[in-house]
Amino acid sequence: MDRRTSIKWMLAASAAWPAWRGAAGQPRHGRALLRPPATPGYGTDPDLVTPHKRGEFWPLTLSAAQRRLATVLSDLIIPADEHSPSASAVGVVEFIDEWVSAPYPRQQRDRPVVLDGFTWLDAEGGRRGGKGFAELDVATQTAICDSICSATRAAPDRREAARFFALYRDLTAGAFYSSPEGRKDLGYIGNVPLTSFEGAPPELLKKLKLT
Amino acid sequence: MPFVTPKSQQRAYDVIVVGSGAAGGQTAYTLCMEGARVLMLEAGRRYRPETETPMFQTPDLAPLGGEGTPQKPFGFYDATVDGGWQVPGEPYVRATEDHGGRFDWWRARMLGGRTNHWGRISLRNGPYDFKPKSRDGLGFDWPIGYEDLAPYYDKVELLIGVYGTSEGLENTPNSPAGCLLPPPKPIVSDYAIARSARGLGIPTIPGHRAVLTRALDHRSNPGRIHPGNTRAQEVLAAAMQTRAPCLWATPCGRGCSIRANYQSTTVHLPPALATGKLDITTDAMVYEVTLGPDGKASGVSFVDRRSGRHEHANARVVVLAASACESARILLNSKSSRFPDGLANSSGKVGRYIMDTVGSDVSGQVPLLESLPPLNEDAADGHQLYTPWWLYKEQLAGKLGFARGYHIEFGGGKRMPGPGTGAGLEWLTGGNYGAKFKQDVRRYYGSFVGFSGRGEMIPNDNSYCEIDPGGVKDKWGIPVLRFHWKWSEHETRQAAHMQRTFGEIIEAMGGKPEKIETDGAKAIAPGGLIIHEVGGTIMGADPKVSVTNQWCQTWDVPNLFVTDGAVFPSNADKNPTLTIMAVAWRASDHILASLRRKEL
Numbered sequence: 001m002d003r004r005t006s007i008k009w010m011l012a013a014s015a016a017w018p019a020w021r022g023a024a025g026q027p028r029h030g031r032a033l034l035r036p037p038a039t040p041g042y043g044t045d046p047d048l049v050t051p052h053k054r055g056e057f058w059p060l061t062l063s064a065a066q067r068r069l070a071t072v073l074s075d076l077i078i079p080a081d082e083h084s085p086s087a088s089a090v091g092v093v094e095f096i097d098e099w100v101s102a103p104y105p106r107q108q109r110d111r112p113v114v115l116d117g118f119t120w121l122d123a124e125g126g127r128r129g130g131k132g133f134a135e136l137d138v139a140t141q142t143a144i145c146d147s148i149c150s151a152t153r154a155a156p157d158r159r160e161a162a163r164f165f166a167l168y169r170d171l172t173a174g175a176f177y178s179s180p181e182g183r184k185d186l187g188y189i190g191n192v193p194l195t196s197f198e199g200a201p202p203e204l205l206k207k208l209k210l211t
Numbered sequence: 212m213p214f215v216t217p218k219s220q221q222r223a224y225d226v227i228v229v230g231s232g233a234a235g236g237q238t239a240y241t242l243c244m245e246g247a248r249v250l251m252l253e254a255g256r257r258y259r260p261e262t263e264t265p266m267f268q269t270p271d272l273a274p275l276g277g278e279g280t281p282q283k284p285f286g287f288y289d290a291t292v293d294g295g296w297q298v299p300g301e302p303y304v305r306a307t308e309d310h311g312g313r314f315d316w317w318r319a320r321m322l323g324g325r326t327n328h329w330g331r332i333s334l335r336n337g338p339y340d341f342k343p344k345s346r347d348g349l350g351f352d353w354p355i356g357y358e359d360l361a362p363y364y365d366k367v368e369l370l371i372g373v374y375g376t377s378e379g380l381e382n383t384p385n386s387p388a389g390c391l392l393p394p395p396k397p398i399v400s401d402y403a404i405a406r407s408a409r410g411l412g413i414p415t416i417p418g419h420r421a422v423l424t425r426a427l428d429h430r431s432n433p434g435r436i437h438p439g440n441t442r443a444q445e446v447l448a449a450a451m452q453t454r455a456p457c458l459w460a461t462p463c464g465r466g467c468s469i470r471a472n473y474q475s476t477t478v479h480l481p482p483a484l485a486t487g488k489l490d491i492t493t494d495a496m497v498y499e500v501t502l503g504p505d506g507k508a509s510g511v512s513f514v515d516r517r518s519g520r521h522e523h524a525n526a527r528v529v530v531l532a533a534s535a536c537e538s539a540r541i542l543l544n545s546k547s548s549r550f551p552d553g554l555a556n557s558s559g560k561v562g563r564y565i566m567d568t569v570g571s572d573v574s575g576q577v578p579l580l581e582s583l584p585p586l587n588e589d590a591a592d593g594h595q596l597y598t599p600w601w602l603y604k605e606q607l608a609g610k611l612g613f614a615r616g617y618h619i620e621f622g623g624g625k626r627m628p629g630p631g632t633g634a635g636l637e638w639l640t641g642g643n644y645g646a647k648f649k650q651d652v653r654r655y656y657g658s659f660v661g662f663s664g665r666g667e668m669i670p671n672d673n674s675y676c677e678i679d680p681g682g683v684k685d686k687w688g689i690p691v692l693r694f695h696w697k698w699s700e701h702e703t704r705q706a707a708h709m710q711r712t713f714g715e716i717i718e719a720m721g722g723k724p725e726k727i728e729t730d731g732a733k734a735i736a737p738g739g740l741i742i743h744e745v746g747g748t749i750m751g752a753d754p755k756v757s758v759t760n761q762w763c764q765t766w767d768v769p770n771l772f773v774t775d776g777a778v779f780p781s782n783a784d785k786n787p788t789l790t791i792m793a794v795a796w797r798a799s800d801h802i803l804a805s806l807r808r809k810e811l
Contacts, residue, residue, distance in 0.1 A: 041280065041282050042274055042280075042282060042283075042287075043282060044282045044283070044292060044293045044294070044295070044298075044299065045256075045292040045293050046282075046283075046287070048263060048264070048265040048268070048287070048288055048465075049262075049263065049264070049265050049268065051268070051272040052272060052273060052274050054274075056274070057274055076644060076645060077644045077645065077648065078645075078648070078649060079645055079646060079649075081646055081649060083649070083653075084649075091271070095276065098274065098275065099275060102274075102275060102280075104275075104280040104281060104282075105281065106278075106280075107275070145644060149642045149643065149644050150637065150641060150642030151637060151642065152637075152642070153641075153642065165644075166637060166642070169634075169644055169648075170633070170634035170635060173632065173633025173634055173636075173648075173652065174276060174629065174630035174631060174632060174633060174634050175276060175630065176633070177628040177629070177632035177633050177652065178269070178270040178271045178276045178277075178628060178629050178630055178632070179271045180269070180271065182628060182632075183269075183627070183628050185649070185653065186625070186628055186632070186652070186653060186656045186657075187584070187585035187625070187653075187656075188585070188625060188627060188628055189585045189586070189587050190460060190587045190588065190589035190625070190626075190627055191267055191269065191460050191461065191589065191627055192460055192587070193458035193459070193460055194458060194459040194460065194587070195458075196459075197395055197396060197457075197459040197587075197589075197590055197591070198396060199395070199396025199397055199398060199590070199595075200396070200397060200398050200399045200401070200402060200586075201586070204399060204583070204584070204586075205399065205402055208399065208402075208403070208579060210399070210402040210403055210406060211402075
């Protein structure tokens with residue numbers, strides 16, 4: 001989304017519910033945050049063997065309110081079940097904060113989509129329940145997500161919001177399945193040294209009629 | 212003192228080698244093992260794969276889950292440091308930004324160059340690939356044939372370790388007994404792809420990659436590589452024993468700390484250094500070959516990147532192995548009254564006939580592969596099987612509408628999950644989220660297959676590089692290159708054929724291709740994206756239309772050689788690295804013989 005579309009969308013969202021404001025009377029996810037601070041990134045020669053912490057290379061920029069909303073939304077997309085914990089329990093919100101705060105072109109393109117999406121969710125929450133999205137009951141949160149979770153089925157005035165949801169779902173899933181808990185959920189058993197590699201199990205090939 | 216500074220370089224080197232990748236590594240290796248004193252100059256920093264390689268690090272420990280950025284284009288854990296399609300302070304210029312006319316230039320400023328991260332696919336050119344013009348009237352023939360290079364392919368395979376088999380298929384050469392290591396066993400998706408491809412008349416055979424599926428035979432290989440040279444055999448046997456076989460995990464593109472795959476830094480340079488004949492200066496950015504009053508190259512000028520000082524080194528012979536376009540750039544920037552258009556450029560062909568590989572990809576989802584039990588499918592990092600070009604007869608009969616072939620690299624399986632896992636699934640899930648989404652990700656994980664066509668581009672007059680006429684310079688004041696690029700219909704039709712073919716294979720598997728692009732001009736990857744650029748100082752039989760002879764020796768300056776991909780007069784579908792090494796080895800043998808005869 002370019003800057004002009006983003007502003008148009010913002011105006012549409014505020015027109016839908018112009019009275020809603022955060023506790024301090026300021027827009028919850030204001031324009032001032034749309035561009036992250038200029039940082040050089042990790043450079044062309046970072047240390048590859050030492051584990052890195054989120055925020056080590058550039059400051060994280062989401063506000064407490066944004067992180068609260070991100071936590072709720074990530075856990076609606078990936079809730080805990082009998083196989084694995086929820087998204088926020090494995091650090092997905094920190095990943096998304098790192099992502100939208102990063103100085104690189106792809107992440108800078110994603111940043112306004114995510115932040116404007118947060119604003120839209122709060123505006124929609126205010127319209128439907130008089131509260132910010134994170135404070136709504138689950139049924140209302142789900143109803144809002146249902147209206148934007150499919151880019152093909154979303155109403156024309158919700159296409160931008162649907163694009164946000166698709167991006168946010170991709171980021172949430174990617175961060176979740178990158179984690180040790182996510183890898184385990186998928187039954188990934190590689191990345192361990194072996195003395196030999198046996199290839200496809202013969203009994204499985206037989207079952208799949210590939211022999 | 213193997214790693215030397217500009218101040219501690221000796222005065223008397225036989226050969227200066229510019230570059231330390233596949234070509235520079237092979238050239239220095241061959242020369243040093245036979246006793247020549249070599250100074251290697253590398254523009255990037257020293258690099259130690261043994262301690263710098265992230266072998267088992269997982270995506271959650273990397274910024275952005277390890278996803279690529281302009282600073283690390285192939286991902287955070289990719290072995291490349293100080294490299295990419297953009298290098299800070301070292302710009303280049305494109306004549307156009309259009310999809311069909313742009314060329315992006317990959318560089319890796321590090322010891323070992325791009326051999327640290329490459330795909331390790333190691334295919335021999337076949338007999339047709341050296342005589343393409345004789346076969347279909349297009350492009351240029353090489354001044355050598357397959358039979359000239361075959362003994363060098365043998366030696367390279369024995370030295371670096373390549374897995375694969377000899378299948379006797381058309382223009383897909385066999386290797387002599389003992390040259391190849393056993394291929395890795397196929398994974399489930401390989402069997403599924405092979406079955407469907409077979410039904411369409413498309414062969415699949417074991418891939419060829421420079422990965423040790425078992426330890427090299429350090430007792431017998433050194434004698435086959437260096438017959439009669441016991442010192443070289445001893446040095447090589449010791450070096451081979453420092454390489455462990457593959458442990459069947461962690462992507463090769465990160466490099467390999469146990470030396471199980473080929474990198475110049477783990478395979479070529481250690482034995483060359485062990486001879487005591489090789490000195491290496493890193494951070495030495497060569498920009499000019501200097502010419503003596505006798506019309507011979509006297510040495511090279513370079514910038515010490517750490518001090519910013521301009522330095523000079525002398526030798527009896529100068530070899531450029533700086534990568535195709537960088538070698539051309541150095542020549543074009545080496546101007547003198549005798550060579551006002553650049554050194555060794557009396558033909559006007561320096562910078563001309565740049566070729567990349569035609570690339571086009573299709574992925575798809577296959578229900579047969581859904582919800583399979585947990586499987587370790589890391590293997591040797593893919594390419595268990597591949598498809599060599601199979602339509603030679605139809606093509607020669609003019610039935611295809613394009614003149615040259617492609618091979619297919621394909622893969623699938625339960626690879627290590629990362630930031631792309633679970634993304635972009637709406638075309639399969641209808642856009643769900645929540646508990647059902649988690650179930651769907653489990654169901655679809657490991658059910659995707661991907662096909663990459665890698666095809667031959669025919670050299671043309673519109674694809675070349677030159678010194679930027681606008682006067683752009685890099686941060687050291689060295690004039691930069693401007694690139695011009697154009698595909699012909701031979702390439703765009705080939706890309707469209709790839710798309711159709713991959714779609715047919717996926718559908719024959721009962722799967723669904725994500726997207727098929729039938730417009731070849733849109734399906735083809737922009738120039739430089741496959742990073743197989745060759746040409747720029749092509750070899751030939753006629754000094755009027757080529758820059759070097761069959762020995763990589765420039766026609767104009769007898770002690771100046773180019774041993775990298777710049778000398779390729781054609782760019783077969785086979786990935787160029789193995790051929791670069793074979794050509795460099797052959798040229799180095801010629802340099803050694805000429806030095807012994809005191810001709811240089």
